[in-house]
Amino acid sequence: MISFSNVFKRYPGEMDALQDINIEISTGELVFVTGPSGAGKSTLLKLISAIEKPTSGSIIFENLNLAELKNKDMPFLRRKFGMIFQDHKLLYDRNCFENVVLPLEINDINPTDSARRVRAALNKVGLLNKEKVSPISLSGGEQQRLAIARAIVSRPSILIADEPTGNLDKGYADEIMNIFYSFQQVGVTVIVSCHELPISPIKFKQIHLINGKLTQPEDNVPLLT
Amino acid sequence: MFPYLHNHFQAFIRGLIRIKSNIGSSIIMFIVIGISLCLPSAGYLIVENVRQISTKVQHEAEISIFLKKDITQEQISFIDSALKNSSEIKKIHFEPKLLAWEKLQAKLKLTTLDIGASENPLPDGFFITLNTLSNVKINGLIDSLKVVDGVDNIVVDGSWIKKLRAIIFMIKIGLFSLGGLLVIVLIVIISNTIRLQTLTFQEEILVSKLIGATNSFIHRPFMYTGLIYGLGGSLVTISILKAMVITFNRAAERFEYILGNTITLKDLPVTDYTIIIFAAMFIGLFASFFAARQSIKKLEKSN
Numbered sequence: 060m061i062s063f064s065n066v067f068k069r070y071p072g073e074m075d076a077l078q079d080i081n082i083e084i085s086t087g088e089l090v091f092v093t094g095p096s097g098a099g100k101s102t103l104l105k106l107i108s109a110i111e112k113p114t115s116g117s118i119i120f121e122n123l124n125l126a127e128l129k130n131k132d133m134p135f136l137r138r139k140f141g142m143i144f145q146d147h148k149l150l151y152d153r154n155c156f157e158n159v160v161l162p163l164e165i166n167d168i169n170p171t172d173s174a175r176r177v178r179a180a181l182n183k184v185g186l187l188n189k190e191k192v193s194p195i196s197l198s199g200g201e202q203q204r205l206a207i208a209r210a211i212v213s214r215p216s217i218l219i220a221d222e223p224t225g226n227l228d229k230g231y232a233d234e235i236m237n238i239f240y241s242f243q244q245v246g247v248t249v250i251v252s253c254h255e256l257p258i259s260p261i262k263f264k265q266i267h268l269i270n271g272k273l274t275q276p277e278d279n280v281p282l283l284t
Numbered sequence: 285m286f287p288y289l290h291n292h293f294q295a296f297i298r299g300l301i302r303i304k305s306n307i308g309s310s311i312i313m314f315i316v317i318g319i320s321l322c323l324p325s326a327g328y329l330i331v332e333n334v335r336q337i338s339t340k341v342q343h344e345a346e347i348s349i350f351l352k353k354d355i356t357q358e359q360i361s362f363i364d365s366a367l368k369n370s371s372e373i374k375k376i377h378f379e380p381k382l383l384a385w386e387k388l389q390a391k392l393k394l395t396t397l398d399i400g401a402s403e404n405p406l407p408d409g410f411f412i413t414l415n416t417l418s419n420v421k422i423n424g425l426i427d428s429l430k431v432v433d434g435v436d437n438i439v440v441d442g443s444w445i446k447k448l449r450a451i452i453f454m455i456k457i458g459l460f461s462l463g464g465l466l467v468i469v470l471i472v473i474i475s476n477t478i479r480l481q482t483l484t485f486q487e488e489i490l491v492s493k494l495i496g497a498t499n500s501f502i503h504r505p506f507m508y509t510g511l512i513y514g515l516g517g518s519l520v521t522i523s524i525l526k527a528m529v530i531t532f533n534r535a536a537e538r539f540e541y542i543l544g545n546t547i548t549l550k551d552l553p554v555t556d557y558t559i560i561i562f563a564a565m566f567i568g569l570f571a572s573f574f575a576a577r578q579s580i581k582k583l584e585k586s587n
Contacts, residue, residue, distance in 0.1 A: 138496035165497045167287040
């Protein structure tokens with residue numbers, strides 16, 4: 060489904076953020092991208108989600124080489140992914156419903172369908188009773204769940220989460236991870252970056268990065284199992 | 285199609301919400317746009333009125349030939365036949381001094397005693413309409429008439445209308461130039477306001493981009509904001525112009541007895557007001573599109 064071949068990414072005036080990355084991610088896989096800060100985890104996720112383009116190499120997704128994608132086509136590709144960020148990136152001048160409906164407005168979904176799908180997504184993350192509430196009044200865990208609702212509302216085939224539990228205590232973090240596991244169970248590809256490998260009840264693949272290079276994890280979990 | 289229109293409606297509502305959330309500065313923006321558009325529009329209103337008056341008053345040049353008081357009937361007949369033979373003359377009207385005097389008295393509702401005149405002070409006169417507006421031909425005719433025995437004075441009545449039309453034309457050019465400059469000023473003001481708004485909504489823009497929004501989707505609420513600024517500004521302009529016309533006409537009515545005539549300022553036609561509205565909306569739309577596009581490009585580069 061997603062294939063990286065000899066991918067390098069260098070930001071102007073900096074060292075290589077990613078070096079010679081070769082990975083394959085199949086449909087419906089649960090993938091953890093692990094590594095310390097500055098290892099290149101976020102860069103890898105940005106390349107997958109077409110937020111950034113590689114400096115060299117190819118990234119193939121649905122027979123498209125993302126490296127050669129034109130800028131005008133990038134927004135349409137991004138709609139295929141559900142993105143979740145560590146800092147949630149919620150809009151605090153809109154209520155929960157309005158935050159979640161945004162991807163559907165971007166996708167030109169009709170208002171009746173949108174309302175139904177937003178409520179289903181909020182229900183899935185346990186926030187249906189807070190649709191009129193401003194995100195600012197939600198707890199950290201609830202805000203992250205709201206961000207997940209926004210990511211899943213457009214029914215993406217891939218969920219990409221950049222350190223989604225980084226700012227949460229263990230109870231909330233487990234709650235969030237359980238939501239991801241439930242999506243993987245229904246065939247959604249889930250790619251999650253985190254500092255340390257969480258305890259997963261289901262089979263997963265680990266991509267471990269150090270200084271922008273693919274590395275064998277210290278805890279001897281096989282690379283790209 | 286319906287979701288697309290719904291999307292535009294949503295963007296329009298967002299534009300309205302943004303205006304409402306900064307209602308103070310939005311009202312100031314309406315007034316700034318309104319006054320800026322009012323300056324050339326008011327000038328146009330006045331010029332149009334003057335132009336219409338000049339059109340009604342006269343289309344042709346006229347010459348008044350005043351004859352000497354002691355002129356004989358033979359001399360008058362000679363002048364009359366000379367005028368009839370001139371190719372530049374379209375129409376001749378002779379006004380005997382007695383008739384002119386009666387007309388003047390009737391118009392002013394005066395008697396001889398009122399003005400203290402013991403005899404008719406007016407001369408006999410020929411009033412001729414020319415079939416040319418050429419200065420060379422008119423001056424040639426005047427020169428030939430001046431030397432005719434019995435002619436006292438010649439007044440060209442039509443030359444002022446030519447001058448007035450030339451002045452109106454020059455004022456119109458001036459107004460168009462002023463209008464052009466003010467349009468540039470408006471574009472700068474609206475662009476700057478929209479640019480500041482893009483900074484306020486920076487987070488929303490970035491999030492929208494991350495989840496797949498196209499630039500046109502992001503531009504839309506800003507463009508509707510600009511459009512509403514233009515619409516609001518044009519309504520202020522129209523209100524000022526209407527108030528100007530009403531105030532002027534009321535004042536003119538009060539002075540009717542002094543002026544002896546009613547001078548009314550004719551309001552602009554609906555088509556002109558429609559043009560003002562659409563022009564202002566277009567200026568707002570263009571300025572906001574330009575500003576939003578530039579700001580979003582900068583935001584993309586800085587992130």
